Amino acid sequence: MSRTGARSATAGAGPAEAGTSQRGAWTLAAAPLLAALAALFAVFLAGFDQRSAMPPDVAARFYGFFLDRYPLFAFALVYGLARILAAGLAPGPASWLRRLVGVLVGLALVLGVSLHPTFGGLVLRAGFGTGSGAFLNGTPMGLAYAMGAGAAAGLFGLALGLGARLAGRPGPAPTGSRWRRVGRALLGWIAGFLALWFAAAVIGLARDAGFGPWPRRPLDARDLVVAALLLTVAALPHMALVAARLRPRRTPRAPTSPAMSPLRPDAVA
Numbered sequence: 001m002s003r004t005g006a007r008s009a010t011a012g013a014g015p016a017e018a019g020t021s022q023r024g025a026w027t028l029a030a031a032p033l034l035a036a037l038a039a040l041f042a043v044f045l046a047g048f049d050q051r052s053a054m055p056p057d058v059a060a061r062f063y064g065f066f067l068d069r070y071p072l073f074a075f076a077l078v079y080g081l082a083r084i085l086a087a088g089l090a091p092g093p094a095s096w097l098r099r100l101v102g103v104l105v106g107l108a109l110v111l112g113v114s115l116h117p118t119f120g121g122l123v124l125r126a127g128f129g130t131g132s133g134a135f136l137n138g139t140p141m142g143l144a145y146a147m148g149a150g151a152a153a154g155l156f157g158l159a160l161g162l163g164a165r166l167a168g169r170p171g172p173a174p175t176g177s178r179w180r181r182v183g184r185a186l187l188g189w190i191a192g193f194l195a196l197w198f199a200a201a202v203i204g205l206a207r208d209a210g211f212g213p214w215p216r217r218p219l220d221a222r223d224l225v226v227a228a229l230l231l232t233v234a235a236l237p238h239m240a241l242v243a244a245r246l247r248p249r250r251t252p253r254a255p256t257s258p259a260m261s262p263l264r265p266d267a268v269a
Contacts, residue, residue: 025246028090032082033235036075040219040227047218063215066120066128071214072203073114073124075231080110080160083242087164090246094168106163113159127152127200146197149204153196161192169245188245195238202234 046052050063067074084106088099114121120128131148135141209230212223219227 022247024091025243028086028246029239029243031086032079033232033239035082036079036231036235037228039078040075040224040231043214044219044224048215049218050215060118061115062119064118066118066124067215068213069128070120070124070204070206071211072206072227072230073120075227076156076199076203076234077110077114079231079235080114080156081107083160084110084163084167087169088167090169092168099168102163102166102168106167109159109163110156113155123152123156126155127204145204146201149200150197153200154193156200157193157196160196161189191241192238195241198237199234202230206230 042048050059054062084103087106088103094102112121113123116122127148129148130151131144134147135144139147206227209226210222211226211230212220214223
């Protein structure tokens with residue numbers, strides 16, 4: 001094969017390989033949403049509700065004000081746990097031992113802030129306390145709701161981001177000046193917070209959007225559709241952000257030497 005043909009074959013393989021990598025990035029980014037939707041569908045098929053048999057200690061931890069007021073947070077928690085697992089499976093330089101330990105620590109972090117001392121954990125308590133406190137102090141309802149959603153998203157995002165980092169998610173590319181790397185990191189944090197803020201605001205509107213009284217009664221078909229739509233809309237910005245982070249970074253092409261130039265007659269074998 002001529003050198004020109006070899007270069008053409010390599011160049012042709014580049015876009016195909018990049019396309020495969022991008023599909024893999026979107027697969028890993030979409031997996032947590034699919035896990036949350038699968039959990040929702042399983043609850044619907046099983047007819048699971050508050051009357052289902054559960055150990056008393058478990059029922060006392062889960063059923064209460066926060067599950068009744070913010071029912072879709074149960075599936076947002078599934079999304080967060082699946083995101084940690086996906087970060088551990090994503091390509092990266094971390095060893096398998098670090099990934100295993102990081103995944104376990106990350107799962108514990110997300111579960112801790114979401115379920116301690118009861119369902120909703122520090123996440124929903126921070127959001128509810130911030131929003132209700134702001135409203136009682138005269139803040140308009142819409143702004144108070146946004147403040148509460150931001151507080152919940154900030155705490156959940158802190159645990160989720162730290163857990164994903166421990167699980168092996170690579171940091172910003174080590175290129176450019178120090179301040180440029182810091183700027184990219186800050187931009188990534190802000191974008192992640194805004195995506196989760198949007199998600200928290202959307203899933204908090206479940207009751208207003210027509211979601212039924214689950215878990216006081218089983219989900220019906222209308223509840224299933226409403227919940228699936230809200231979860232999908234809520235997760236899309238964060239999913240797109242994760243997919244963008246997982247896409248392979250472009251590397252500059254090496255310059256072609258004069259000896260390899262196709263314009264030179266002696267470059268063809």
